[in-house]
Amino acid sequence: MNIPKITKILEVKNEVKDIKTITFNHPEGVDPGQFFMIWIPGVDEIPMSVSYIDKDVKGITFRKVGDATSALYKLKKEDRIGIRGPYGNGFELQGNHILFVGGGTGVATLAPAVEYVVKNKSSATVIIGAKTKNELFFEDRLEKCGVTILISTDDGSKGFKGSATDLAQDILKKENFDSVLTCGPEVMMKILLDSTTIPFQASLERYMKCAIGLCGQCCIGEGLRVCIDGPIFDGKTLKNIQDFGVYRRDSAGRKVRF
């Protein structure tokens, strides 16, 4: 039933400044790319991608950006939150050699997919993009998987200087990948989509309320519900969606340009 289940926070981990990971008991199966609705009682209920997938334990990794994430940021081990889900479709993980492009907290969404790909004997290259060195996280975790990691920072404080898309375009020219999977700022993902012809999947963020396909809050294009039909969409679908990379809708349903 789609009603929050109250659970205690198992662990809180600081990743970098303003970014934390929270884990909780959740024995049901979850696919990489799916998300939960996290209820912070008295504050809000917000969507969060699964960032850790263990047998009985799942985790989310988030950046403090406003009311709800700040409240979540303050919570400690043993504090109670409500969880419903997992929701959404998750990534389709096929192909022998996959390029992941993560911008900002998008890396959190990609990480379980990277781990899955490696476990299934495919190889992966992961581009992690951030504004600056201090905002990079999950580098160690992904290194442990044995994938190739490429870093880009806007200010060049680490790795490639420039955007993750620039770096991706470079590498796509040099190497043959079976597909590109991306999560990050929508404008970045849109540029990436426009610059490649190989199979493409992007994870989208839209304002969510019901997360079960009823309220229509998260719809894009011709009634595609990001909460159910997404949050992962393939390149073909995205090319037909005018909204992609152009505008999202706020809580009132008004268009907001990126």
Next chain:
Amino acid sequence: MNIPKITKILEVKNEVKDIKTITFNHPEGVDPGQFFMIWIPGVDEIPMSVSYIDKDVKGITFRKVGDATSALYKLKKEDRIGIRGPYGNGFELQGNHILFVGGGTGVATLAPAVEYVVKNKSSATVIIGAKTKNELFFEDRLEKCGVTILISTDDGSKGFKGSATDLAQDILKKENFDSVLTCGPEVMMKILLDSTTIPFQASLERYMKCAIGLCGQCCIGEGLRVCIDGPIFDGKTLKNIQDFGVYRRDSAGRKVRF
């Protein structure tokens, strides 16, 4: 679900004046002694014991006594009625030699039990009591079973002259039975109970509304619900029930003396 299921009357059979049998499709199992709630649309819904038990077909046999039974009496093949049930506990059919004592339409309730007993290789004696010869029914049907049939009529127009209880008391003195099963006027059943010590079961009639144990309309003694805990009660239970043979309750819950 306890909601009337609409069904078409398969056959209507005249038994004797004012008494008819109606059959209908009803593939679910029913035990002898159980009853249905029969909805005559626009008129009433009334309890009726099962009088015929076949694989897919069940039947009821009733006397025209008032509004609802008169309306039912007028219905023809293909007319629609609502059925819910079966309800109640049914008879416990154990022992090798059983005495059945039926008064009036009570014979209808007993008939399937007699047939069951014979089919299970026990033997039975059936006393059919009626006011007069013309009111006797089911004689042929039970004769075909191969049981001993004894008739009593109040006016002596056929068989023993007197009440079925008098006849039963006679035969109980002469023969050893494992148990007595009875259905008929409550005063008659009460006399029978008081005059025997062998295992005893009687089928009771009380005003019924819900038939699922909620409304309390049919209660006797200390909250025994005739619709669920009955309609069949054993001698031991009945001896502790002050109501038995003394009063019933009308639709308003008022006591009505027999």
Next chain:
Amino acid sequence: MLPLADISTNIGSLPLKNPTMLASGIMDEDAGSMKRIIKCGAGAIVTKSIGLQPREGYPNPTLIELEYGILNAMGLPNPGIDEFGEEILQLKKSKTPIIGSIYGANAKEFIELGQKMEDYGVSAIELNLSCPHAKRYGLEVGSDPKLIQIITSSVKVNVKIPVFVKLSPNATNISEIAKAAESGNADAIVAINSVKAMKIDLDLKRPILSNKIGGYSGRAIKPIGVRCVYEIAEHVDIPIIGVGGILSGEDAIEYMMAGASAIQIGAGVYYRELDIFKKIKKEIEQWMDKHSYKKISDIVGVAHL
């Protein structure tokens, strides 16, 4: 392991050994039935609603099961207050409180009924101002705050025992009506009676109940009842008794958190048998032990933030 929790409760001045009560209209028209329910563990019994005159109720069908509840229009069958005395008198020795439910068309009728119930020895009176399907009675009386206040205060000044007022969810503003009852000096509010509803048979193209419209009870109405109790609790200070779709200990706890000091069980008797009272008591105890609650009053109303 013995339960640690104390599940006794009070409805104002009326103490109950446990918070489970039998709701009006379920196996409570005769002394024998009520005795059986007492043995099944109920903390109190509310009688069938009784009027001045005997009433046969509506023709059958009067009750059917729906997917998620029970639909009934019994039509307030009852033997009338005079004949009902005999039943109550048989329960005189009961240690379990008997609460006499009454219905009437006006204050005068309610006063006479209340006084007779008091004479018979009941522990409290419940005014049924909320039957969803009886013409002239119940809801037709109970949706007017002014009338509610007058009836309540009239009964109050004429009897010494506590007076509870049972309300209907079929009202635009149930808390306004509860406030009217409180200002009429009611000792407690009982909420909710069943919800007006209908089932049509498609084959016969007609409503199944002979009265067409009935009252909906059972599981489906719990969220409506919890909301009513919550709303009422925000507006009155007298105790509330929660009713509607309570089938488990957790259902009971939910009503208590919304503001109920005790709860009543109707349709639950069908879904979980007569010993639902024992079952729910045990479930409440277990829940309280698990969550370290010591007494019922620690739960009542905690969901009001």
Next chain:
Amino acid sequence: MLPLADISTNIGSLPLKNPTMLASGIMDEDAGSMKRIIKCGAGAIVTKSIGLQPREGYPNPTLIELEYGILNAMGLPNPGIDEFGEEILQLKKSKTPIIGSIYGANAKEFIELGQKMEDYGVSAIELNLSCPHAKRYGLEVGSDPKLIQIITSSVKVNVKIPVFVKLSPNATNISEIAKAAESGNADAIVAINSVKAMKIDLDLKRPILSNKIGGYSGRAIKPIGVRCVYEIAEHVDIPIIGVGGILSGEDAIEYMMAGASAIQIGAGVYYRELDIFKKIKKEIEQWMDKHSYKKISDIVGVAHL
């Protein structure tokens, strides 16, 4: 085998190819979503309820699933009538009627909203006088018959397209309110909006919805909706559109027998996917063929004896 039954219907002067409509509030806040529902077979679309100003709605949680239905308190989020024009204009070529749902605090607001909707090109207007949880709007306006009449007639004289009035079951006497709408010249009544209800989380001891109280929809409320439509049909002569817990063709038929000329589907979209419209259409056709009904009007209201 091709269906024999003709399932086209009329809501007064508005013809529908089939009686299934999308209820207000479900995937109808933007043109793209409405286009998708049209492709799924809906006979008409009712938009999200739109007000004069943009509204963000309440914080989450705004919607949860209960055992037998959905509980929501979205808080009427909407982009405001001016920005919403762009969505409606994109649907101009649609052959499926679009019905603009509007909410306001008084007649003046409703008039302005109605006129703008008409300018955008909608086929009819639905006055949401029944939102169970929005302060100052909805139910608080819609439980006063006088106000309903004034608002309805004010909108009527200012627009040419049909005006429907959507009513709440959270009213003591829904047929009185329907009569008020009729006397205000409403072209049809829509019943019902969701039922006021609440769910409390026992672990956290608090109502789950941020607004505490929400509107209950889905299976559990069908018997309440059918009753409302039946009662209204006994008191008004204008067409009725049935809503509440419709998940199957038989549910739709039950509402029609109670008096509905068309039906709306809300929570059903969750339970039976977006193509519930196609599914229910087919189920209605099959039922009609099996029971030898030729057209919808042969079913409407037959359960009134």
